[in-house]
Amino acid sequence: MSNIILADDHLIVAQGIASILQPQHQILAIAKDGLELIELVKQHQPDLVITDISMPDMTGIAAIAALKRINKKMKIICLTMHDEQEYAESAIAAGAKGYVLKHEACGSLVEAVN
Secondary structure (H helix, E strand, C coil): CCEEEEECCCHHHHHHHHHHHCCCCEEEEEECCHHHHHHHHHHHCCCEEEECCCCCCCCHHHHHHHHHHHCCCCEEEEEECCCCHHHHHHHHHHCCCEEEEHHHHHHHHHHHHC
């Protein structure tokens, strides 16, 4: 069982993701933007972060880079609607270990988390 923090500016999306993962993983918190994500990670020290890219105040990619400066070993997966290669490359370059598209999320996200 992994301890996970989710970040998505659409609460209904984050709650849906949580409901998919909760039978096998513990959701510690949900952040609405990258700034809140960083604070929640500092508080809870999760095993894994799942973050959207497009969020207010600080994007997921900027948050990934900041989190990797805090903890180089942190595991991070992007869950996004952006299927353009440049977004995936930026997320991986920032330190994400996985990149999952929201329209493929159910099976692909569970597989990526496991």
